[in-house]
Amino acid sequence: MKTFLKSLVAVLLVALPVAAQAGTVTVKGSDTMVILGQRWAEEFMKKNAGAKVQVTGGGSGTGLAALQNGTTDIAMSSRDIKKAESDKLRAKYNTAAEEIPVAKDGVTFYVNEGNPVNALSVEQLRGIYLGDITNWKEVGGPDAPIVVYSRENSSGTYVFVKDNVLNGEDYVASAQTLPGTAAVVNAVAKEKHGIGYGGSAYAKGIKELKVKQGNEEIAPTADNIKSGKYPLSRNLYFYLRNKPAGEVKAFIDYALSPEGQAVVTKVGYFPVK
Template sequence: MQFRKRSASGRRRRWLLLGGVIGILTLSLAACASDDSANDAPGTSRTIQNKGSDTLLNVALAWAEAYREVDPSVTIAVTGGGSGTGIAALINGTVDLANASREIKEDEIAAAEQNGVEPVETVVAIDALAVIVNPANPVDQLTIDQLADIFTGRITNWQDLGGNDAPIILVSRESNSGTHVYFLEEVVRKGDSDNTDIFAAKTLMMPSSVGITSEVGRNPNAIGYDGLGYVTEDEKIIAIARTAADPFVLPSVETSDDGSYPLARNLYTYTAGEPTGAIAEYLDWILGPEGQQIVADLGFVPISQE
């Protein structure tokens, strides 16, 4: 089984796309009178279909909006739905770019190869995954072990964590979300591939980041997780430590970039084979100064310009 990770122009391709909408949001940006699509010939309109991670959605929409000024001949259709949805669309040949907040799985690579598709990975950003509670919650810091016990249901009352005598309300993304998969593997299972723990049955599964922030903002006993760029003043961010012996660290651009924050991750875009033409030009722009400034403006961590 072969799988290529792409590096263009000598630069590492790291980036994250931000999402937080309920259901599937589509933006089609067209500035050319021609109705021709998927055509790389000069002077004709070209269409790029971009689908996947809701974490990356807001950034993807902002990229598409800004790129209209760079190349008006390119139409970029941006759709969310989750990392798994985007990768499935790439496997089926219905999108050009699949956004993901997790790495592609081995079974997805195998399915793609059976369809004659060779997935090529481009890291487009770094995301700090913030653990959030209601501002009225007195708890300020937690370890990964405590988070695992919370989300598996082994700890069910805030009093056990130095908080109020109140039940803990768990809020998570749905299982088709790459953010859900990351939190399951790195927090619930603590990065142990042999660990089979799962989210507690009572966990509220939300279809979007908006659902998580809404529940946490209104419920003083709720705890959830979200990309740092989605956190609002209606939530409080918890400082996280790898172990009780390690320092508690808040997520930020700086702590994500230097590796001190435990829940920082890469975000990805996948293409069917090495990108060429309009798709390659668009990815190069995303990884350049203009595209990465949008990343920073939306609260995510831009890649280093090497």
């Protein structure tokens, strides 16, 4: 009987979610934010001997799911928390999600450097990603089929584009789904007829498209994103189960400090302060 009970306990322990190591601040979620989160963690640990901050990606939805099941202290998200996610937190922990904007970003559409197209309207981007526009010549480019790249549906950027560009409609079935923004950038850099999207900090080796609004073409520059003039500007968030305390609060305070916000600029995003 004792042997049976020991075996049962072992099985139950394996089945339970793995908690974070004691004394370690865990941060999980948005792939858009993972480089920024890791840079904050590195600088914070340099200045605080003994502090441990572990940062991993996986997408905004993955981070928020980890927040719900108690396996992360902080969820990084490049989109607003959904009502269903907030409701789950409230039901399980009897508290609303604590939302903290920590940086600003502009979702940027990328094309190959050899593509002559420099700007597209939101309507044209919608047409491409819904499959209504399939050839670059329809938007002023070469006579060539458009190769569409997208993010996984666990990505906050995927959700942002679906909500703010596609008006909630589904992506074209032929869109090639890639696991992170860096993978999208790499694919577009290699595919001369490709188009993809992601955070502005990742736009290296490709061309950033401006967004047409009437007669104006608006670039995802620092001033346009910070002012909100760029139409695809957004906040990047930390979400918590409760108000921050202890080491978690110390880490967040660092991220929001002048030094931490300078890191935001170095990585390629824009300060919230």
